[in-house]
Amino acid sequence: MPYEYLESNILLNHKISEDIFEMKVELKNITEPGQFFMLRKNDSPTFLSRPLSVYYTDKKTVSFLYQIKGKGTQVFSLMNPGDKIDIMGPLGNSFNTDFCGKKTAVVSGGIGIAPMVYLAHELIKNGNSVDFYCGFKGMPYCTDILDKKIKVFISSQEGVAGYHGLITEIFNPTAYESVMTCGPVPMMKIIANMCQEKNILCQVSMEQHMACGMGACLVCTCETEHGMKRVCKDGPVFDGKELILND
Amino acid sequence: MTETNICGIDFKNPVIAASGTFGFGREFSQAYDLSKLGGICTKGLTFNPRQGNKGIRCCETASGMINSVGLQNPGIQSFLDTDLAFMNSLNTVIIANLSGSSIQEYVQGAELLDSSKIDIIELNISCPNVKEGGMNFGIKTQSAVQVLEQVRKAVSKPLIVKLSPNAEDIVDMAVNCEKNGADGISLVNTFKAMAIDIYKKKPVFKNITAGLSGPCIKPIALRMVYEVSKAVKIPVLGMGGISCWQDAVEFIMAGACAVQVGTMNFIKPDICLDIVKGIETFMIKNNFKSISEMKSII
Numbered sequence: 241m242p243y244e245y246l247e248s249n250i251l252l253n254h255k256i257s258e259d260i261f262e263m264k265v266e267l268k269n270i271t272e273p274g275q276f277f278m279l280r281k282n283d284s285p286t287f288l289s290r291p292l293s294v295y296y297t298d299k300k301t302v303s304f305l306y307q308i309k310g311k312g313t314q315v316f317s318l319m320n321p322g323d324k325i326d327i328m329g330p331l332g333n334s335f336n337t338d339f340c341g342k343k344t345a346v347v348s349g350g351i352g353i354a355p356m357v358y359l360a361h362e363l364i365k366n367g368n369s370v371d372f373y374c375g376f377k378g379m380p381y382c383t384d385i386l387d388k389k390i391k392v393f394i395s396s397q398e399g400v401a402g403y404h405g406l407i408t409e410i411f412n413p414t415a416y417e418s419v420m421t422c423g424p425v426p427m428m429k430i431i432a433n434m435c436q437e438k439n440i441l442c443q444v445s446m447e448q449h450m451a452c453g454m455g456a457c458l459v460c461t462c463e464t465e466h467g468m469k470r471v472c473k474d475g476p477v478f479d480g481k482e483l484i485l486n487d
Numbered sequence: 488m489t490e491t492n493i494c495g496i497d498f499k500n501p502v503i504a505a506s507g508t509f510g511f512g513r514e515f516s517q518a519y520d521l522s523k524l525g526g527i528c529t530k531g532l533t534f535n536p537r538q539g540n541k542g543i544r545c546c547e548t549a550s551g552m553i554n555s556v557g558l559q560n561p562g563i564q565s566f567l568d569t570d571l572a573f574m575n576s577l578n579t580v581i582i583a584n585l586s587g588s589s590i591q592e593y594v595q596g597a598e599l600l601d602s603s604k605i606d607i608i609e610l611n612i613s614c615p616n617v618k619e620g621g622m623n624f625g626i627k628t629q630s631a632v633q634v635l636e637q638v639r640k641a642v643s644k645p646l647i648v649k650l651s652p653n654a655e656d657i658v659d660m661a662v663n664c665e666k667n668g669a670d671g672i673s674l675v676n677t678f679k680a681m682a683i684d685i686y687k688k689k690p691v692f693k694n695i696t697a698g699l700s701g702p703c704i705k706p707i708a709l710r711m712v713y714e715v716s717k718a719v720k721i722p723v724l725g726m727g728g729i730s731c732w733q734d735a736v737e738f739i740m741a742g743a744c745a746v747q748v749g750t751m752n753f754i755k756p757d758i759c760l761d762i763v764k765g766i767e768t769f770m771i772k773n774n775f776k777s778i779s780e781m782k783s784i785i
Contacts, residue, residue, distance in 0.1 A: 242517040243517060243518075245518055245756050245757065280754065286547065287547050287548070287549075287550055287551060287552060287701060287702075287754065288547050288552060288753060288754065289753070289754065312547075326755075328756065449543070449545050449546070449547075450545070451545055451552060451554070451750075451753040452508070452514070452752065452753040452756075453753075454514040454515070454517075454518075454756070455510065455513075455514045456508065456509055456510035456514040456515065456752075457507070457508055457510075457545075457554075457556070457753060458510075458530075458539060458544070458556045458559050459544040459545035459554055459556060460544070460545070461539065461544065461559070463541065467538050468538050468539055468541075468559060473514070
């Protein structure tokens, strides 16, 4: 699918947790789970666009979940419904959800939950069973909107909800035929290693600072067994066996 | 009206996508019709394939970015086998950006490119992100001339030398490139720069320094294009932080016969089209009948 580059209307942009926001924009699209868009406010004081993965889409709108991490996301958080935003996408590859009747696990850490919510619902739609493991530093978010068919496991490092500790401490891949993960690299490294030991397919969604977002500039590469690969174009989803994850 | 001829090659207009920001055109061809461009410079090519640098490769700055890609490319033979036919189908001028880690590698690459269907070779002696070669040839005039002399012997196609703003004396280097067989000069590549992660208490980039580009470098790049244009008779291709058609007109008035647009392609994928249209409208309104009429009026 070719990407589109256009100006879109913001329909909704609200805070859902301490530094977590949801932005919904008007955009006809066909987006696969794991894909992302590059977004930029037209007169932004920051220079580059920011990649945001898709949290939900109904084909007429796209929703993004983002955490205020720096100036770019702060600019987003101050935008209002009715404002215009430059948007390019959908970009990148996607998770393979093409299983049927399989037992799958989705493992997220922090804001890495964003693409996994959309992914989990697509997995359910395709007839798979989904266990959703989501780790947070403090209070959880977005776990209440998950489909009732999805079994949810929560961890919090601060101990304010669910298991007190890291999500990797309560995850065991042996019960699953396929695992998908997105979050901090140290977490994904543990999950990918666990899966590799048990020879279970593990799809890993990488995050990286980007410039063009479409595969031309080569600044967002990650190390793989097959050389440096572009997170924006060859990824963001990679086979865990292929990635060389450095802490 | 916007046509221009550089080193005997006809360009539809003076707007060229700059090396390293446009890949081999495939990704941008989804955004718009690339035949509307004056030309495209390929990603920097070396005879041997290169994996590029490890670690962080990009850092945003005020009005720009610092990159440390390190000339990742599939090697010239692979480019010729898998990418050049696509580029030639785009109906625009194709400029191959040639780099190397030694004079021998430059020459091997030049020989391959010279026997291919590319239109122009841009000799890159200005990449700041590789430990060997690259910009090392672009700091001292003498080193630049050494690599140019050898590549010139291997190349019958038009040969443009892409200069580094980090050169000790960029005007002296341009003059000596002209004397030693360059058919044109393009400038400037990125500025050697750095960034520090204050929380990790370490440089952001593994190589410590990297290349700064974007609108923040434009005024310095413009000054260099102006000075070089006054000193040489061969065509000058101006670049450095061009973000709109007004910037492009400034470079042309300062002496450039064409401009290259780089980093801004990341912000607005079809920026080159806006610049082509903007130049044309400006020329009509200001009664310029050709690019050469507008060139060097400062």
